[in-house]
Amino acid sequence: xxxxxxxxxxxxxxxxxxxxxxxxxxxxxxxxxxxxxxxxxxxxxxxxxxxxxxxxxxxxxxxxxxxxxxxxxxxxxxxxxxxxxxxxxxxxxxxxxxxxxxxxxxxxxxxxxxxxxxxxxxxxxxxxxxxxxxxxxxxxxxxxxxxxxxxxxxxxxxxxxxxxxxxxxxxxxxxxxxxxxxxxxxxxxxxxxxxxxxxxxxxxxxxxxxxxxxxxxxxxxxxxxxxxxxxxxxxxxxxxxxxxxxxxxxxxxxxxxxxxxxxxxxxxxxxxxxxxxxxxxxxxxxxxxxxxxxxxxxxxxxxxxxxxxxxxxxxxxxxxxxxxxxxxxxxxxxxxxxxxxxxxxxxxxxxxxxxxxxxxxxxxxxxxxxxxxxxxxxxxxxxxxxx
Numbered sequence: 194x195x196x197x198x199x200x201x202x203x204x205x206x207x208x209x210x211x212x213x214x215x216x217x218x219x220x221x222x223x224x225x226x227x228x229x230x231x232x233x234x235x236x237x238x239x240x241x242x243x244x245x246x247x248x249x250x251x252x253x254x255x256x257x258x259x260x261x262x263x264x265x266x267x268x269x270x271x272x273x274x275x276x277x278x279x280x281x282x283x284x285x286x287x288x289x290x291x292x293x294x295x296x297x298x299x300x301x302x303x304x305x306x307x308x309x310x311x312x313x314x315x316x317x318x319x320x321x322x323x324x325x326x327x328x329x330x331x332x333x334x335x336x337x338x339x340x341x342x343x344x345x346x347x348x349x350x351x352x353x354x355x356x357x358x359x360x361x362x363x364x365x366x367x368x369x370x371x372x373x374x375x376x377x378x379x380x381x382x383x384x385x386x387x388x389x390x391x392x393x394x395x396x397x398x399x400x401x402x403x404x405x406x407x408x409x410x411x412x413x414x415x416x417x418x419x420x421x422x423x424x425x426x427x428x429x430x431x432x433x434x435x436x437x438x439x440x441x442x443x444x445x446x447x448x449x450x451x452x453x454x455x456x457x458x459x460x461x462x463x464x465x466x467x468x469x470x471x472x473x474x475x476x477x478x479x480x481x482x483x484x485x486x487x488x489x490x491x492x493x494x495x496x497x498x499x500x501x502x503x504x505x506x507x508x509x510x511x512x513x514x515x516x517x518x519x520x521x522x523x524x525x526x527x528x529x530x531x532x533x534x535x536x537x538x539x540x541x542x543x544x545x546x547x548x549x550x551x552x553x554x555x556x557x558x559x560x561x562x563x564x565x566x567x568x569x570x571x572x573x574x575x576x577x578x579x580x
Contacts, residue, residue, distance in 0.1 A: 197540070197543055197547065198547065199539055199540055199543075199544060199547060201536075201539070201547055201551070202551070203511075203512070203551060203555075204511045204512070204532045204535065204548065204551060204552075205511070207532065207535040207536050207539055207544070207547065207548055207551075208224070208531075208532075208535045210535070210538075210539045211223075211224075211282070211534075211535040211536075211538035211539055212224070214387065214389060214390060214538055214539060215282065215387065215390055215538050216370070216380065216383045216384050216386075216387045216390060217368060217383050218365070218368030218369060218370030218380055218383060219281050219282070219370060219390070220538075221364050221365070221368060222278065222281075222362075222365055222368075222370060223276070223278075223282065223531060223534050223535075223538075224531065225362070225364055225479075226362075226477065226478035226479050226482065227360040227361060227362050227478065227479050227480060227481070227482050228360075228361065228482030228483070229482055229483075230478060230482065231478075231482050231483045232475055232478035232481070232482050232483055232484050232486075233477070233478030233509070234478075235478075235483075235484075235485070235486050236475070236477070236478055236486045236487070236488075236508050236509025237509050237511070238486075239485075239486030239488050239489050239509070240486075240488060240509065240512075240514070240515050240518060243488070243518050243576055243577075244576065244577045245514070245517075245518075245559075245563055245575060245576065245577070246563075246574065246575055246576055246577040247562060247563040247564055247575070248563070248564035248575075249564055250564070251564035251565070251566060252566065253560060253561045253564065253565065253566050255566065255567070256557065256560045256561065256565070256566055256567050256568070257567055257568060258270065258553065258556055258557060258560075258568050259568070260525070260526065260568060260569070262300070262503065262525060262526055263348075263349060263448040263469065263470075263503065265300075265321060265348070267298050267299050267300065267321070268297060268298030268299065268553075269297075269298070269299060269552070269553055269556065269568075270516070270520060270524075270525065270526040270527060270568060271297075271299045271516070271526060271527055271528075271529055271549065271552060272299060272300045272301075272302060272323070272505065272526050272527070272528045272529070273290060273293075273294045273299060273300065273301045273302060273528075273529055273530075273533050273545075273549075274302050274325075274507055274528035274529055274530040275302040275303065275304035275305075275325035275351065275353070275530070276290075276304060276530050276531070276533075276534045277304045277305070277306030277307070277427065278304075278306055278307075278308060278372065278405075279304070279307065279308070279534060279537060280307060280308025280309055280405055281308065281374075281394065281405060282394075282534055282537045282538035283393075283394060283537045283538060283541045283544075284393060284394050284397040284398065284541075285308070285309050286308070286309075286534075286537045286538075286541070287303060287304075287307045287308065287309040287314050288309055288313070288314055288317050288318050289537055289541040289542040289545060290533060290534075290537055290542075290545050291303070291314050291318030291319075291320055291322065292318045292320075292542045293533070293536075293537075293542045293543075293545035293546040293549060294320055294321075294533075294545070294549070295318060295319060295320030295321070296542075296546060297546060297549040297550075297553070299321070299549065300320070300321040300322070300323050300348075300349070301318070301320060301321070301322055301323065302322075302323040302324070302325050302351055302528070303322065303323070303324050303325065303347075304325050305324075305325060305326050305327045305338070305407070305409055305427070306327070306407050306409075306427050307407070307408060307409060308398075308405040308406070308407070308408055309408055310408040310409060311324060311341060311342055311345055311347070311409055312341070312345050313408075315345040315346050315347065316345075321348055322346070322347045322348060323347060323348065323349040323350070323351055324339075324342040324347040324349075324350055324351065325350075325351040325352075325353055325452070326338060326339060326342075326350060326351070326352055326353070327353055327356070327427060327428070327429050328352070328429070328430050328433050328437060329414075329428050329429070329430055330428070330430045330432070332437070332440075334411055334414065336440075336441075336444060337411070338409060338411075339441065339444055339445060340444070341409075343444075343445065343446070343447075347447075348447055348448070349447055349448040349449070349450065349469075350441070350445045350447065350448070350449050350450070351450045351451075351452050351472065352438065352441060352449070352450070352451050352452065353452045353453055353476075354433060354438075354451055354452065354453045354454075355452070355453025355455075355474065355475070355476050355480045355481070356427075356429050356453070356476065356480050357429060357430065357431040357432075357433060358429060358431050359427060359429060360479060360480055362479070368380060368383070372405070372406065372407065373404040373405060373406050374395060374404050374405060375404075407427070410428070414428065435462055435466055438451060438463065438466045438468065439466050439467070442466060442467040442468070448469040448470060449467070449468045449469050449470070450468060450469060450470035450471065450472055450503075450505070451463045451466075451468050451470075451471055451472065452472035452474050452507075453472070453474050453475075453476065453480070454471045454472065454473050454474065454494060455473065455474075455475060455484060455485065455487070455490055456490075457490075457493040457494050457496070457497035458497070460473075460494040460497050460498050460502070460504075461497050461498065463498075463502065464498050464501040464502045468502055469502060469503060470502050470503035470504070470505060471494060471498060471502050471503075471504055471505070472504075472505045472506065472507060472528060473487040473490055473491050473494050473504065473505070473506040473507075473524075474487055474506070474507045474508050474528070475487055475508050476508070477507065477508045477509065477530055477531060478508065478509070486508065486509060487506050487507065487508045487509075488506065488508075488509070488515075488518065488519060488522070491504070491506050491519060491522045491523060491524055492522050492523060492573075495522065495523030495524070496523075503525045503526075504523060504524055504525060505524060505525060505526045505527070505528055506519050506524045506527055506528070507527065507528035507529070507530060510527055510529060510532070511532065512555060513551075513552050513553075513554070513555025513556035513557075513558070513559050514555065514559055515527075516552060516555075516556050517556060517559050517560070517563070517565075517571065517575075518576060520568065520571045521571040521572055521573055521574075521575045521576050522573065522576070529548075529549075529552065532548045532551075532552070533545045533548045533549065535548065536548035536549075556568075563575055
């Protein structure tokens with residue numbers, strides 16, 4: 194890991210640095226939620242309602258953050274989650290993120306909506322790569338995309354199910370940011386006020402591959418997407434059912450996860466379909482507003498699936514303490530999205546590495562402070578809920 198801090202000593206610092214570097218439209222696309230952003234606020238507030246219950250005089254000198262997911266060892270219980278359009282945070286940001294995850298010893302999940310093709314990320318970054326898929330109306334095209342991920346050596350598949358239609362996110366309309374990027378009267382001043390991003394990201398694309406697009410889309414599909422607002426240019430389908438998940442299970446021979454679960458009953462249904470894992474998530478507050486926080490729903494899902502599926506959780510995680518709380522409630526790992534994206538926006542691979550380093554340090558310190566000898570020993574006994 195790099196020793197550079199970039200002046201960032203927690204994830205909030207990285208967020209502020211990213212805010213300064215990115216055009217407003219790009220930053221808000223990454224940072225904000227949907228609707229009135231009630232879910233975004235509640236995701237954070239839910240962590241505050243869960244208190245730690247330390248025990249003293251425990252030898253923690255041999256503590257370790259190492260864990261195993263789907264039979265593969267990793268250095269800590271984190272997964273870098275899928276963040277669409279990471280290539281707008283940094284030139285070929287997906288490769289930078291994947292390299293940082295590999296160096297940190299954790300999986301990286303490439304999004305369907307990446308600006309770099311899944312084949313290039315696999316060839317140029319490697320590591321423990323997962324692929325996230327949004328199912329399209331054309332099921333054959335989606336199945337072909339899954340086959341590409343399999344052929345490229347991706348080791349797990351994540352099916353996101355919580356966005357059957359594109360969320361509103363009105364700020365994207367106000368900011369005038371589009372994919373493919375298009376200069377408009379609305380956004381040109383914003384872009385020109387951020388010359389480092391203009392020179393280091395947008396102009397690099399223009400001088401190499403042209404305006405950034407969704408590189409995992411089939412050629413004919415890419416050509417039909419013409420400067421739609423960010424967040425509304427992704428192709429999704431509102432006809433997805435459990436039968437689709439069963440069909441994907443037949444196609445995919447490696448670990449299969451379903452992301453966006455907010456009900457214990459849905460977690461059971463997913464396990465019935467043969468998935469290996471469920472990811473409790475409200476899309477970081479970017480899909481349905483006013484949902485319960487995933488950290489609140491987590492214990493219900495863990496109880497519902499038992500040993501039938503690995504349970505992972507995301508949404509709102511900004512501190513190592515948040516990660517510790519989730520593990521104590523039964524999650525096997527935590528998926529991080531915005532935090533590593535902030536780091537990527539600040540300094541590419543080195544910035545993403547800094548984000549992961551912050552989590553590692555905070556989790557490690559907290560284990561000692563609460564008297565937990567090892568990450569595997571965390572349980573609900575280390576927690577106390579407050580009203």
